[in-house]
Amino acid sequence: IGIVPVRKGEIIVNGADVTALSSHGRVAKGMAYVPQGRQIFGAMTVEENIRTGLSATGRRDVPDEIYSIFPILWEFNKRRAGNLSGGQQQ
Structure with missing residues (x-):
C-alpha cells in the first residue's frame, strides 16, 4: 500500500503498474492491506x-x-x- 517505499522492481495489480501511485491511488486500483x-x-x-x-x-x-x-x-x-x-x- 505504500508503507515501505519500493526500492526495486514494480508492483502490478490486476495488470496495472501501481508502483508510482500514492497509497490512495493503489487502493483505488484494488490493492488492500490485510493486517x-x-x-x-x-x-x-x-x-x-x-x-x-x-x-x-x-x-x-x-x-x-x-x-x-x-x-x-x-x-x-x-x-x-x-x-x-x-x-x-x-
Whole structure:
C-alpha cells in the first residue's frame, strides 16, 4: 500500500503498474492491506465490519464478489464479529 517505499522492481495489480501511485491511488486500483492480527470491531456485525473497509472505495453496498469468495461471511453477516471464533475472525 505504500508503507515501505519500493526500492526495486514494480508492483502490478490486476495488470496495472501501481508502483508510482500514492497509497490512495493503489487502493483505488484494488490493492488492500490485510493486517495479520484480528483487528475487527467486535461490537459490530460482520457486515458492518466489511462496510467499514468499503468506505475507502466510496461503495456502500457489500459486493457480491466478497460473499462468493467467502460464502461463510454471508451466513454470519448479521452476527457480532466479537462472537466469532478466532479462525472465523481472521
